[in-house]
Amino acid sequence: MTHQDDGARLSPSLYGDRRRLPWARPRPVLAFGWLEPGRPYRVGQCPVVVVAALERLEPVDRTRGFHACGFCEGAAAFAGAPHRTLDGRDLVLGSASLAVTVGGNRWVAPNLVLHYITAHGYLPPDEGVRGLGG
């Protein structure tokens, strides 16, 4: 997965064909949750309402393969990371993004962000946390 600092402007050119990325237009898209081992990330207790809000988002920019979690060993290191939602649904993460508009800014994270929050203690940026009800 390509690391991006939280709040960095995501460039469609990073991913090739911008026609595949309708969420990337027309205004800048800001990154959150693009984590990679060896890069520090913000750690903290993410409010459960934020996790629930992220779980309710419709995934965008689905891919055919999976990005594995670089922090895990075992199954999550080789394929999509399993995630049980707060309302009991089973998701396999790593093959789509989540997009949310907060304070006029469009923020996009890999849907692995749910796994990063629940399994690795990642805390999204304050703007995103507030915008998602936290």
Ligand SMILES: [Zn+2]
């Ligand atoms: Zn993991």
